[in-house]
Amino acid sequence: MLHLRLIVPADRTDEVVALLEKTVGTAHLVVLAGAARSPAGDVITCDVAREAGDGLLRALRERGIDDCGSIAVEDIDLSLSKRAVQAEEDAPGEGADAVLWEQLSGATHEESTLTVTYIAFLTLATMIAACGVVLDNAILIVGAMAVGPEFGPLAGICTAVVQRAPRLAWRSLVALVAGFAVAMILTVGFSYLMDAMDLFTYAKFEADRPNTSFIWQPDLMSFVVALLAGIAGTLSLTSAKSGALVGVAISVTTVPAASNAAVAFLYGDYSQTVGSTGQLLLNLAGIIVAGTLTLVAQKYLWARHRERAAVREG
Structure with missing residues (x-):
């Protein structure tokens, strides 16, 4: 109610x-x-x-x-x-x-605004993930995924496309692009500091990392997972089952890919930088496509439902 x-x-x-x-x-x-x-x-x-x-x-x-x-x-x-x-x-x-479009628009508007808090969370998530990729620690990777707030602007873009709201689309896109850009630049600086303290080393980063090697090796499975996560995340927002968002957050390698690209750039491993950036863009695209199609389907199905209900009442 x-x-x-x-x-x-x-x-x-x-x-x-x-x-x-x-x-x-x-x-x-x-x-x-x-x-x-x-x-x-x-x-x-x-x-x-x-x-x-x-x-x-x-x-x-x-x-x-x-x-x-x-x-x-x-x-x-x-x-x-x-x-x-x-x-x-x-x-x-x-x-x-049921989808409350006014509530969805309001929630995504708030979550997709470029604020200091949003940048802080995204930067901290990227730095935690940087520690995870250097140490090949899957627990840190999962923690970084849960901290990252990037699903807000992604949901904002999906909502803006369906609702034909160009201002929301632009605000969400700015938050997404600027947020990741700032987070990655600050993570490069963080990695430089960690290297100076001998906590990050080139040898550790270039060593075999079986738990995190998938981060810079995008493939079709990465896109499939992003599609599924986009559907699940959108459903969690529209059905008010926000608890499912945590599961969505830890299923897609957006933040870890950004962090791996930053660390790889610091150490001059441009092949990993390109691969990680490709993984990031692939996952972002998959979530946006899946989220938009999910909202379109929900809008269509609920409209048909209201039509049938009106016919029965008439």
Whole structure:
């Protein structure tokens, strides 16, 4: 279930209440007349089944409620109510399959912005991975994958393509390219420092590394894994099952490939630099392609579902 809190001008309250009452899947409607001060108006709250949420939010925005008032949405972790159970049963479809496009756009907008925190996490992940590739330590590689925040801008690009949002696409692309560029440059400096301290050595880097050699040797399997991870990551975002994102993060060698390219560049091993960069680009492309196609499929299937539901109600 979702909880909606609306601030509505007093002269629009009856219109909004009528919309909420006729929306299948709503419950616990409350109207607090004159409760809002900034902006001034009435406060309306209700709960709505997730599968009915996207249509309701779209209808509210079409009426300009976000311009003259406000729309706030929260996930309800627990609701002990027979009326809520009935609302979820009445709403067509399953909540796990529903996509809240407004929520997805907002989440990807936030996660795909180039910030100091984003660069810090990506840089730290790349440095941890650099330690992993030099030591041939798979545990450090997995840890670096989990720390890396790059899935945010990747999801932003996928969402922007499907929603035809060029500003979100540009913001996400800048965050992705600039973030990796800064992280790799700083990792070169970090590797130089580690070499000066005799913690990184050319001999260690060029030695046989059976646990991490795949990082600079891109192949078809790398692209297949990236496709699967892109699908899983997108589903985890759209179905609100964010816990699956950790599994997605540790399945694709984006951050390790960037780190290996940085260390290889420091030691003048340009064949590994090229191979690692190819691995990075291949994985990024696979995630974007798979994520975009997943969103397109979800949008199409859910639209067909709403059409069938409308026919049954008619």
